[in-house]
Amino acid sequence: MxxxxxxxxxxxxxxxxxxxxxxxxxxxxxxxxxxxxxxxxxxxxxxxxxxxxxxxxEPLMPLPDPFPAMLTVERTVSPQALVSFDGNFYSVPPGHRDTEVTVTRRLGAEVIDIISAAGNTLARHRLEPKGAHVVVRPDEHVAALEKAVLATAGNTDAPCRRKKRIPPSDQARDEAERVRARLAGRGVSDDSGPVVDFTAYAAASRPITTDPAVGNN
Known part of the structure; x- marks a missing residue:
């Protein structure tokens, strides 16, 4: 060489x-x-x-598989059984408040693991977009947390309706589909009515006078 x-x-x-x-x-x-x-x-x-x-x-050998790099960060479980990571919050089962956990993500993977200090995997979640401020809490964690809270309060009654995880209605699903269609650039009909822009708003509002004798109103 x-x-x-x-x-x-x-x-x-x-x-x-x-x-x-x-x-x-x-x-x-x-x-x-x-x-x-x-x-x-x-x-x-x-x-x-x-x-x-x-x-x-003598051709070059094929490229090796990507190096299995692992990102690990230390976090503290919140009182709401949530762990923060990259601008989002991921749940763990109740009973781990204020404990130290490790969030791990393998390079290129779309999931993260939350591991306790003892080395047990507490939860695995699908990775959400960075900085989306999403709270990821599966149904089994909701039910376990609800049971733990009611047991602490000495009450076994079901929570009030506004505390329940209510699935979206058909109308909400239709509206979400219209929003996705607009973002994707597809031509779909939108019967939600016209959108009034700022030009129409300014024309309908009271004009501002600039007469020195009157002053700005």
């Missing part, structure tokens, strides 16, 4: 002008390799062939 670098320096590098751009230098080097170094003669098994022929017979 050292000899090859010395050969390239003596035969090509010394001829490169000082004001050449990196792109032009690379193109010049490639052209020089094709007409000079690649045509040098080598012998393999008593057969005469060029360097270019040798290179074609």
């Amino acid at each position: 050292e000899k090859s670098n010395d050969y390239a320096a003596q035969r090509w590098w010394r001829t490169v002008p000082d004001d050449i751009t990196p792109e032009r230098a690379q193109a010049s080097l490639d052209a020089w390799c094709e007409r000079t170094p690649d045509l040098r003669v080598r012998f393999k098994d008593k057969q005469k062939m060029t360097v270019a022929t040798f290179a074609a017979a």
Whole structure:
């Protein structure tokens, strides 16, 4: 390798002008390799062939799998059994308040694991967009937390309706679909009525007078 670098320096590098751009230098080097170094003669098994022929017979090996890098951060469980990570909140089962946990994410994975100090996996969640301020709490964690809170209060009655996890109505699902369609640029009818822009609002509002005698109103 050292000899090859010395050969390239003596035969090509010394001829490169000082004001050449990196792109032009690379193109010049490639052209020089094709007409000079690649045509040098080598012998393999008593057969005469060029360097270019040798290179074609020895292709590069395929790239290895991505290195399994693991991101780990230490977090403290909140009183609401939530753990913060990248601008979102992910739940764990109740009973771990103020304990230290480790949030792990393998490079390229779409899930995160929340692991206790003892090494037990408390929860696995699908990763939400960074900074979305989403609270991720599956139904089983909701039920367990509800049971723990009612037991602490000495009350086994069901919580009030506004505390329940009520699924969205058909009307809400239809509205969500219209919003997704608009964001995706699809042509869908929207019967929610016209949207009044600021121009119409300004025309309908009381104009501002600038008469010095009257003053601004």
